[in-house]
Amino acid sequence: MRHMSADLLIKNVRPMGGEPVDVLVRDGFIQQMTPGIMPAGATLTVLDGRNRLMLPGLVNAHAHVDKNLLGLPWRKNQVLGSRIRDFVDHERHVRRELNLSARTQASRQVRAAVATGTTHIRSHVDIDTDAGLAHFEGVMATRDELKDVVTMQLVAFPQSGMLVRAGTVELLEEAVKMGAECVGGLDPSTVDRDPVRHLDVIFDIADRHGVEVDVHLHEPGMLGAFAVELIAERTRALGMQGRVTISHVFCLGMIDDGYLGMLTELLLENRITIMSLGSGVSQFPPIRRLHDAGVTLCTGTDGVRDTWGPYNSVDMLERVKMLGYRSGHRRDEDIEMLLHIATHGGAKVMGDGDYGLREGGRADFVVVAGDAPAEAIIERPPRTFVVKAGRVVAADGKYVPA
């Protein structure tokens, strides 16, 4: 049964920076968006939007909510090495040492994210033969606890490798049975040492259980590009068009123009989504070009305040800023394209047909100060209101408990 909420009238907000309107919300959905709506009804809450921006709820389509260190004292990062494996081994060690609760950490991160306007999160959750399903169970509990506050999807993610750690495949399948919407993969050649078998196993689980696929692909250049081809071939063979995401895919920023054009065709034919959050150092997919070609794109925070590094924050507006900085986008229209990816792009990937700032759309939105969307992205003031399914879940930058 859907969570019921009191009706809401937000006066004087500017959707996407346009002309001011009032927004009437009934039973969790936007019923009317026009100027001059008069309050009516005893249960109606009226809020003053103060002529601020109204943006659709922010969609974090790539999080790792189980592995943050939020709420703990600053931990000096002294990780040695620079390979994915170095970071993964270091992380498993730290998580054991600190005896972290995935449920507690996930709950902290989700609340902090909601306070910044995030209404949707797809989170990868580490599953390995050390921790078993403990992290996954913790995040499942948080998802259930906060189901009226945020829409969550979970990816059963073999962070420590799959084929290289016997028993992992079975754990991934168990997580899917428990409720994961996606099965994840990780660098099929550089980590798992067998790209064909890695992808066959993942797609087989997805096919048998009717779930989606979301693969972390950090592999550079032609090695990564070959994995993109293998993923596209399996997507087509199993009729999984529109149900496969490749995350990071740095290789798309490293290959020549002609080959990029060919891979873009494969992505379009198989309706494969590209998740990119840029990168501080690595090349990454050419966002504008893929967007203009019609590829579905989404973005996310990646892990925040974890053992990997300090630079990511829970705030999706900050992600848009960093992605714009790295993409060299200075003009407002280009920055708004990135905001579109961080909102509508992510909502499409998460299959939310009720999403959007429109009459009939679910009342998932953010009110924030700023003359234009780009100003809010650059300045990132505390969010005035965050509304999820018609309920105010954050105000003045603070999470509002139910």
Place this chain on the structure above:
Amino acid sequence: MRHMSADLLIKNVRPMGGEPVDVLVRDGFIQQMTPGIMPAGATLTVLDGRNRLMLPGLVNAHAHVDKNLLGLPWRKNQVLGSRIRDFVDHERHVRRELNLSARTQASRQVRAAVATGTTHIRSHVDIDTDAGLAHFEGVMATRDELKDVVTMQLVAFPQSGMLVRAGTVELLEEAVKMGAECVGGLDPSTVDRDPVRHLDVIFDIADRHGVEVDVHLHEPGMLGAFAVELIAERTRALGMQGRVTISHVFCLGMIDDGYLGMLTELLLENRITIMSLGSGVSQFPPIRRLHDAGVTLCTGTDGVRDTWGPYNSVDMLERVKMLGYRSGHRRDEDIEMLLHIATHGGAKVMGDGDYGLREGGRADFVVVAGDAPAEAIIERPPRTFVVKAGRVVAADGKYVPA
């Protein structure tokens, strides 16, 4: 005559995140830094540092305080083209259209910067045959007005080109006579079309007037590297070792290892400083490698909220974060190296021998929440106190007027 200030005792701060001390300031200088200092003297102001971090004053060694749009409504960026010249022409047009006062804009930026802990600024100031010396006079007035709040150096900067606009050389020399500490240059080949003559003119002005040189060098690859050689040759010929800075120098991130080693030797022999603030898109100098080789490095904000693009902020801690992100530095010790560049590196370039968190050093410092310096850089909370020459110039994130 030096500005006199009341004496100050700051209790319980942790210099660079170390053990807590009390800090006694007399006549603008740090007299004592030890635990357990007892208050004494009728004019002594006692402040509670709340066990927070104490950092030396932040040094913005590359600003453009005359050209921001702070305090104005958000201006949608619709600049066309991507060459330096496109941005320069667009900017001159906007400045005329808005009829901006360099003095007012500079004053806004400096106050905002002081509120984030900046105690030193080297600012390039646009000088061209349209505006003449108007921007320079405006920034000179702001420098004079705020001389007790911030240490400022000015660079007479030919933003629109020098040889290509007759009359510019004479204006640069006039600015030097009026008080600029440095003469600036800009892309001697790509903008000014004659690298040898461009640099000869600039070094001649510097040599005759006893001022320093600070050249904007955006030129890529071997073209930029050749300009570095020309700059080093003139530095040696005129005995200007330790008095020349090259800013941006993207080319140092684009050449092969062997040639980089050779140029590094030239920089060391001539004690040439490299100013790098990274770049969102371009390659840029390898900071760690140059630092370890002994090259003096500094960093800055570049122009903030101007017609060039939206990504820079007045907060030097944010600059350190962005530079760390782009350099791939995840470990605390690497992030602290960047903070060193943003503090001690800049103070060295600006020739401030009184700088530093030490007994006998001038009382220019920042108190900010955080367990470790890296945490303050990542979280950037409002600065608890900013102290300049012994006076509290900002508190709780707000500028404190004299």
